Amino acid sequence: MGGADDGRETCLRDGTPLSALFDADERTVSLRLLNDRDVHQLELDRVFARTWLFIGHESEIPEPGDFVARHMGEDPVILTRGQDGTPHVMLNVCTHRGMTVCRSDTGNTATFKCPYHGWVFGTDGRMLGAPFERDFYRGGLDKSSLGLRKARTETHAGLVFATWDHNGPSLADHLGDLAWYLELMLARTDAGLEIVGSPQRFIVDSNWKLAGEQWSGDSYHTMTTHKSIEDLGFFKFTSLLQGIHVSSNGNGLIGIGEIQAAVNDTDTTVATDDATANLSANLELLRKMPPGGMTAELVDQLPNHLTPQQIQTLVTTPLMIAGIFPNMLVWTDRGFDSDGNIAAIQRIHVAQPKGPGSFEFCSWVLTERGAPEELKTSIRRASTFAGGISGWIEQDDADMWQAIQHNARGHQARHGHLRYNTLSQPSRPPGWQGPGTTYSPYMRDENQWNWWLRYHHTLTQPVTPPVQGDK
Known part of the structure; x- marks a missing residue:
């Protein structure tokens, strides 16, 4: 495949320009995009390697040392909670010989040990050591350059996202x-x-x-x-x-x-578009028909986390x-x-x-x-x-x-x-x-x-x- 990287239009292996698979005027997309290995490789390189991807929820790793194994595209990764409480996402591939370091779906650990040659990594991805390190590596190991590849990690609303693009847009921008x-x-x-x-x-x-x-x-x-x-x-x-x-x-x-009509109380209505003025009435409506997954008691916590505008949106x-x-x-x-x-x-x-x-x-x-x-x-x-x-x-x-x-x-x-x-x-x-x-x-x-x-x-x-x- 050629193009984009060298300034030319991206083409597939048979010479088909990628642009030929999209028609913005007719608003159509070619079915070829669903079953083409060249397209799939481009997606791994340009979509899944550069876009923010959901990895897990913070509640899955509540304690230091907790981890879950996931994927970013077709790259295996580990989501961990570091000893300092920070979430980390790192490539689940040993920097020695390319073996999968962690083969458990979930658990708690202080270190990750590669099952092939025994290289050991911390929950933050740093390389910690290798068997017979002093005898086999007489020149010493530059551990600072041999840690597991780290993804850029950010969270929002309890969701953990990661990207391999360390210089790209923020999660908020995404x-x-x-x-x-x-x-x-x-x-x-x-x-x-x-x-x-x-x-x-x-x-x-x-x-x-x-x-x-x-x-x-x-x-x-x-x-x-x-x-x-x-x-x-x-x-x-x-x-x-x-x-x-x-x-x-x-x-x-x-x-x-629209839940207001479902609440049989004509004394509790939202009369204006002013969400701040409506806050008390909106909370009363939500107590009578709580948002999915909540109870009337939990509704009282909404103002601690949401703006009046967000609360009114939950009503409507x-x-x-x-x-x-x-x-x-x-x-x-x-x-x-x-x-x-x-x-x-x-x-x-x-x-x-x-x-x-x-x-x-x-x-x-x-x-x-x-x-x-x-x-x-x-x-x-x-x-x-x-x-x-x-x-x-x-x-x-x-x-x-x-x-x-x-x-x-x-x-x-x-x-x-x-x-x-x-x-x-x-x-x-x-x-x-x-x-x-x-x-x-x-x-x-x-x-x-x-x-x-x-x-x-x-x-x-x-x-x-x-x-x-x-x-």
Whole structure:
């Protein structure tokens, strides 16, 4: 492949310009992007090596020495809590002979010892020593240059992100206006959220981008793909078309719902667009119908963490689905557990690429630390029933993604396109409190197309040399 790095347009191995796979005027994307090894390698180099990626939640590593093994693209990494309490993300590859250093999914340790030749590293990635070091390495080992490669790490709302680009944009720049919404989804109470159990992981025979772009805000598919759920009376998906879309930097959010009408108390209303003046009334509404996963008692903690504008947004739009570029979903919703009881859904999804034709679907359940145990159990069951490995949502979506992927391998079909032609102009609802480019009341293809524009921009930028990072 050539181009971009030497000033020429990026071309695939057969000479096809990368730009030929996108048509901004027609708003189409070639199906070839789903099943091409050259494209996949470009994604590893230019998307997954330079973009902020979700690694885990701070509650997964509460104590010094705690760790979990994850991936950034196809690079294995370790997320640890250092002895000083700082989260670290480092390449899980020994600097001696390339062996996997840590082969456990999770645990607590003071050091990591490579199982091949026994090189030892600290929980912050520093090289600590090697067997027979004095005898075998007579010139001495420059341990300061032999630590595990460190990623740049930042956190927001309890989420740990990392990137290999030590000189690129900050996490705040990457999240853009979606950071404001993540706070009201994930950072609402004094004790905060915690992950329940280990993530569910399963392989989907599809390209990761089909999940990534859908998670940015595809409401259109729900009425058809998930119609069986509506037929059973679990949910009315037409409501997804009449909420609000928020787009920022390729990240997208779907906002659904209006709870005031569901509260049978005409004395408790939101009379103005002034969120500060409405604060007491808004809190009273939220006590009567708490946001998913919260109790009336926990509602009183909201002002400790959220602005009046964020709290009013929880009143007008309590159900939110946020897609973070390139491959992450944060899902707070109301659903049903396996017994048909109404319950909250609180999940994080990640589509981890495994070559151009498959990805690992990783999914976490979250609950408020301060919630009663029966509520935590209800959330876990409802979240798994909807979004787990056999969940009614994920079975439907995986069926669609895998069929599209199968078709993209065909000689004729791979010349086809994904189309994003339902157009709308930015429209801000009266009284809307949040930032970002908004589309309402009818949500169309704008969020997904903005995701693809971010993807195209990232994929066509020159590759910078790998940065070793701090040791």
